[in-house]
Amino acid sequence: MSNKVWFITGASKGLGLALVRQLLVRGYAVAATSRSLGDLTKAVGKGTDMFLPLAVDLNNENSVKNALAETVKYFGRVDVVVNNAGYGQVGALEELSDAEARGNFDVNVFGVLHVIRHAMPYLREQKSGHILNISSIGGITGNFPGWGVYCATKFAVEGLSESLAAEVKRFGVNVTVVEPGYFRTEFLTAGSMGLPQNELAVYEDVRASQALHSQQVNHNQPGDPEKAAAAMIDITGETNPPLHLVLGEDAYALAHAKIDALEAELELWKAVTMSTNL
Numbered sequence: 001m002s003n004k005v006w007f008i009t010g011a012s013k014g015l016g017l018a019l020v021r022q023l024l025v026r027g028y029a030v031a032a033t034s035r036s037l038g039d040l041t042k043a044v045g046k047g048t049d050m051f052l053p054l055a056v057d058l059n060n061e062n063s064v065k066n067a068l069a070e071t072v073k074y075f076g077r078v079d080v081v082v083n084n085a086g087y088g089q090v091g092a093l094e095e096l097s098d099a100e101a102r103g104n105f106d107v108n109v110f111g112v113l114h115v116i117r118h119a120m121p122y123l124r125e126q127k128s129g130h131i132l133n134i135s136s137i138g139g140i141t142g143n144f145p146g147w148g149v150y151c152a153t154k155f156a157v158e159g160l161s162e163s164l165a166a167e168v169k170r171f172g173v174n175v176t177v178v179e180p181g182y183f184r185t186e187f188l189t190a191g192s193m194g195l196p197q198n199e200l201a202v203y204e205d206v207r208a209s210q211a212l213h214s215q216q217v218n219h220n221q222p223g224d225p226e227k228a229a230a231a232m233i234d235i236t237g238e239t240n241p242p243l244h245l246v247l248g249e250d251a252y253a254l255a256h257a258k259i260d261a262l263e264a265e266l267e268l269w270k271a272v273t274m275s276t277n278l
Contacts, residue, residue, distance in 0.1 A: 010085025091196030181251030
């Protein structure tokens with residue numbers, strides 16, 4: 001197990017950092033990326049030949065391509081790819097600009113696609129590997145006022161992960177989309193959460209949600225990132241790992257609420273649904 005080489009994006013803080021630290025303690029080889037090489041090396045600590053820090057711009061496909069090539073050159077292979085980098089964009093859909101929305105998609109979705117596109121040739125050639133795409137409970141339910149664009153990015157990650165799993169199974173590559181609830185990381189701080197540039201006062205529920213997340217939920221999240229990291233490491237040792245990995249009691253409850261609501265709505269409108277056949 002510890003012979004596996006991991007490639008992790010967004011590794012200078014939060015879940016990514018917890019994952020890097022645990023992997024190194026367990027003896028894994030880790031290539032970790034961040035926008036800032038200084039922040040990454042400072043966060044991880046004392047250097048080791050099992051740790052390869054890389055400065056990567058996920059919006060630049062060549063930067064991603066070069067990082068994966070450098071990983072394989074340094075360690076000889078890559079086995080587990082974790083698409084962890086991302087941020088939350090807050091704001092009602094009406095008040096967010098096109099630039100704000102596209103910026104969130106560029107990192108949360110197209111950054112993931114860049115990594116997949118340039119990791120798959122290595123995984124296909126060796127006929128093994130595991131891709132973990134970090135989504136969110138916001139990729140299962142969008143019932144969060146003011147988080148529509150962020151949820152849209154995570155719904156996209158859910159869909160592309162399911163399709164990717166079907167596409168790469170024949171090459172011996174597994175895919176897991178990870179759906180965390182609220183974990184005690186820096187996700188709700190200013191550096192990881194984009195605020196709307198042009199707020200509309202009429203969206204009182206959005207402002208309330210914004211205040212709730214930044215003032216009350218932040219630093220009080222129930223999830224332990226160390227336990228989340230351990231769970232992610234453990235599933236990569238399974239012969240048949242899950243396609244969906246929900247993490248946290250809160251996420252479990254919200255996922256079931258979504259399933260129950262969808263089932264109820266399906267049955268309520270079943271007659272209309274079935275009336276459209278030729």
